[in-house]
Amino acid sequence: MAEEKLLKRGIYCGELRQEHEGEIVTVYGWVNSMRLLGGLTFIDLRDREGLLQVVVNETFAAPALLKEIGKETVLTVSGRVVKRAKPNPDLPSGQVELVAERIDILASSAVPPFVPEGRGAVSEELRFKYRYLDLRNPGMQRNFRMRSQANLRVRNFLDREGFLDIETPMLSNATPEGARDYLVPSRIYKGKFFALPQSPQQFKQLLMVSGFERYFQITRCFRDEDLRADRQPEFTQIDIEMSFAGADELFAIIERLMREVFALRGIEVSLPFRRLPYREAMEKYGTDKPDLRIPFQIEDFTAAAAAWGSDLINGALERGAKVKGLVIPGAGGWSRKQLDEVNETARKLGGKGAIWMRRAEDGFKSSLKIAPYAIAALYEERKIAADALVLLVADAELPALILAGRLREHLGRDFQDKKRLEFLWVTDFPLFFYNEEEKRLDSNHHPFTAPRPEDIPLLDSQPLAVQAIAYDLVLNGVELGGGSRRIHELALQKKVFQLLGLEDREIEKRFGFFLNALNYGAPPHLGIALGFDRLLMLLLGEDSIREVIAFPKTTSSLCLLTGSPSTVSQRQLDELGITVKK
């Protein structure tokens, strides 16, 4: 078959303007819609830059040709650009139209299951199945254009700041800590496995030992864990590491990077970002990634609650419970039904329920059996606005804070200013937490995180009191990224591995190469990794990272387009020395 002769495209459909009037042009595109008026036909032709109205006169084309054209047919049209008698103000190209002098069908299309315009009107299931059609949607086209631009801008910025883009292996070792690994069987060494990287952590530290001083990579990471709106099994990180610098210097670079990226949408980011120690974040917001757009925070009512004379509360207090609460402005007028729903929500979020208090028309009321004057006294003493709702939870301190935090997040949605950006550094994380299941210490961040120098003496005596030089970047309640200063001294790294309960043999086997590297002049270094997909989601105002990933997986980790994961042939399994358990 002879190759089709495609005329050189001079201009995109969506780019035609009044200034092109009178020109003869050739455009390529997909039929977005058609309007047949008998002897006259209008075709809205779409390419990546937008729509253009093509006029087809009866005198020009045989009706047979038009019969073959339908939605999503691929056409090339040549003709003259003319000014419209009646412009369409809704179309950027609406001042002009193209009078067809030649039309060729380059590809026909079956009737599509949905049209590219209707992203919100189609189930996500169908969008996944026909992702290539879904991606024709102008909003999706915008998202991926923005993704491309953001990627370039991050690269250019980091290049200017002296960072080198260095690739690290995708095939490496499984890690004993952290998320579940995706394993890749070795054909040559049967029974041995590579793992896809959860992050390039060790490699980027080795690059610091190698003396590159400033490294970055925009790279794919893999974690075999359950999915969420902001979690996919493979995702992209902006990975950064630098030597001979402190956290303040790193923070400043990341802050400027954020300003750079958000400028793509004309959004001004004010610097520097707020900083909040982890402890304070938990106390005020019940989470380590608070959404600062919500205009109320968690308050402590433990001392006040002792005076209420409630058997329920008193019993809880005797068991060491704390009473944490939210004062929600203007919510005092919520209906009984709404308040019941709040209580139900508290249960669904993993709590026992929530107590409410408010001032009704006929005096103070509460779902807790306490005297109205006690509530009145509380409102008076705490200077709570008369129209505010008080929501309380009683539990051990941490669960109470977490539940109150979740309620704050849930109920605060209506109070958020969607346009506001609240960046936040959460700092001073504990180095370890106690893993109840495994009955041992676990790293809060990862095992390479450095403790504060002044806390090193506490490692043996009070390991849980040791603070790390670790930080998370949070934007509007989403964890955008996290990082830390790394341990660069062999002895300290060994010590931390031991505290994590790793056997010496295991340390040697898994991390021997790494510890060895620390023997040869490892510079002090620190770094951070930012979730590129999450960053784009927030930049574009999307609710899910699936909207910024071209071919994402469903929440049960399936690809509805390709059907992966799928079985493989017995021959492939044999070659790898793998037997599948039934």
Added chain:
RNA sequence: GGGGUCGUAGUUCAGCUGGUUAGAACGCAUGCCUGUCACGCAUGAGGUCGCGAGUUCGAGUCUCGUCGGCCCCGCCA
């Protein structure tokens, strides 16, 4: 692993306390129509009610199981 929610025409949905022939809109097909841009008008086709079992004289509707989408908890160093 657990909780919630959804699954009916190509699509988005309606379908009451179980009852005769499962509807609407858009899309699609055919015809008419020379200034439409959500074109209009007329006619028509199109359904294993996700799948399987059960209860019942009778199931889109009730029960159980199962598969799939989404949200959340656990998990995500």
